[in-house]
Amino acid sequence: MKKFIFLSLMLIGYYGYSQEDERFGVFLGLNQYYAKSNFLSSRSNMGYTAGAVATLPISSYSEILVEISLARFKSEFLGRESIESVEKEWIKMHMDRINLAVIYDYDVLHFFDEDLAIGINAGPSLAFIQDWRLDDQSKEVYLIEPYSIEPQYMMTDAYNEKVSLNIYVEFGMSVRYRNLEGSLRYYKGITSPYRNFPLSSSMLELKGKDDYSTFTVTYYFGNNF
Numbered sequence: 001m002k003k004f005i006f007l008s009l010m011l012i013g014y015y016g017y018s019q020e021d022e023r024f025g026v027f028l029g030l031n032q033y034y035a036k037s038n039f040l041s042s043r044s045n046m047g048y049t050a051g052a053v054a055t056l057p058i059s060s061y062s063e064i065l066v067e068i069s070l071a072r073f074k075s076e077f078l079g080r081e082s083i084e085s086v087e088k089e090w091i092k093m094h095m096d097r098i099n100l101a102v103i104y105d106y107d108v109l110h111f112f113d114e115d116l117a118i119g120i121n122a123g124p125s126l127a128f129i130q131d132w133r134l135d136d137q138s139k140e141v142y143l144i145e146p147y148s149i150e151p152q153y154m155m156t157d158a159y160n161e162k163v164s165l166n167i168y169v170e171f172g173m174s175v176r177y178r179n180l181e182g183s184l185r186y187y188k189g190i191t192s193p194y195r196n197f198p199l200s201s202s203m204l205e206l207k208g209k210d211d212y213s214t215f216t217v218t219y220y221f222g223n224n225f
Contacts, residue, residue: 023055025181029216033073033095037194037208041145043090045074049214051099061107065121069099073212075132077154079144091142092135093154101125101170115178121185122171130156130164130193153198160198166191168211181218187211 029049035042051069058064076090103123110117132154134140140151157164172185189209200206
């Protein structure tokens, strides 16, 4: 959280010294996280995201977006109450992440004297923190299939006493009307967030590359349109 606040203040400071054509906005939205490992059975739940964005114009119809966001991802992992249990159930977990993205945005179509714009975007995104935590602490004794993993090991960074950095590539589209914009994006994992998993060994290769999608609504301050 401290890193998120620090990065947000840097972004606001950047906007304060920006040129007249540059914009600053805040956004809220929903997300879906797709955990794709070779050793976990999972299914996605809906999470949420919030953040700030500053722009750097390149031309009349294109710009660079610098975004900082805090996201809560939610997922369920298949497990059981004990090693003797036959019945399996879905265990709800969540992960809080700080994300920093640099995105190229291009307006493809304009309507109504350029008040309405439809655009496409793509770019790299950095994700900090890899800690899955239980929603229900009473299930801390449960085991996650298929290797009977204790939930504490899902807190990769906390267990290893470090902060993970993972890289994603974003691509999506947006619709903007004056100061309000809606964006639908997909983030493709480039690095494996499981490379530092505590149970990894030469005998057991734990790997995977996760993806996630977002829908956000952004409000831009000012009238630079």
